[in-house]
Amino acid sequence: MTETVPELLAELAALEDPRMREVNERNGDDHGVNLGKLRAIAKRLKTQQELARELWGTGETSARLLALLICRPKAFDADELDAMLRESRAPKVHDWLVSYVVKKGPHAEALRVRWFDDADAVVASAGWALTIERVAKSPEGLDLAALLDTIEAEMVDAPDRLQWSMNHCLAQIGISHPEHRARALAIGERLEVLKDYPTPPNCTSPFAPTWINEIVRRQELAAAR
Structure with missing residues (x-):
């Protein structure tokens, strides 16, 4: 029926x-x-x-x-x-549209490019969310240094949802790419975005330096076992 x-x-x-x-x-x-x-x-x-x-x-x-x-x-x-x-x-x-539909379809990269610099900050945040996926899983062709330049210049004044996505991208670069880790940490420390974000016990803070250091620590611990 x-x-x-x-x-x-x-x-x-x-x-x-x-x-x-x-x-x-x-x-x-x-x-x-x-x-x-x-x-x-x-x-x-x-x-x-x-x-x-x-x-x-x-x-x-x-x-x-x-x-x-x-x-x-x-x-x-x-x-x-x-x-x-x-x-x-x-x-x-x-979030569900990007995560459950766009990322699983054939248009993710085309839409990432279309949305990344959109004048609508909510739309742009989706472009950044798709970029985070690329940073973590398929960074070939991405200019990570340029992404860090943009984050450093624009994240502090970005609207909330866009700021959150940029911050996640900053953390992901620091976690996934050791050659950019020192700069990612330095940007996070200087900008202090989400430094005082209320975080429940046993959860990792979204403050990028804390986030990067904690995930890298876990990865190193797992690799040593």
Whole structure:
């Protein structure tokens, strides 16, 4: 039996938790659905590209998150993904679109280049997120020194989401590329971005020097075993 969009919207509405919505709204996400329950619905539905497009078209954040879990990443063209990203204002939708769809499709590099210097800081943050992936897994052809130049010049004044992505890129360069580690650490120490970010116990601080040193320490410890 094929489930319809109205039925799924009703199911999602029934899962709304006002307390969870209150917590999510502090981070800009306008939904109150437990993500574990959302994933359970996606597992039941399996991959359904047309249903995913219909759910996306509702504009509802929880429906869009569900759409991203049941879509077929390779079925989107680059312009469609570009349009989807530009209308994704909820951070969780933005993150899942980049992580679960764009990164798994054939247009990741073309969109990375398209988004990297976009005038919209939220769109640019997606370009930086894709760059982080390249820095870690396929850095060939990237000018890491130039990336560090840009981070050094622009990160302090960048809007929050873009700043977060630039900071992650800074840390990733320092972690993955020992030849650039000293400079990455020095940039982080001088700029002090996220130095005082509240970090729960047993979690690594997003302050780049702390982040770099901790992950490198773990890698060296693992290699010594």
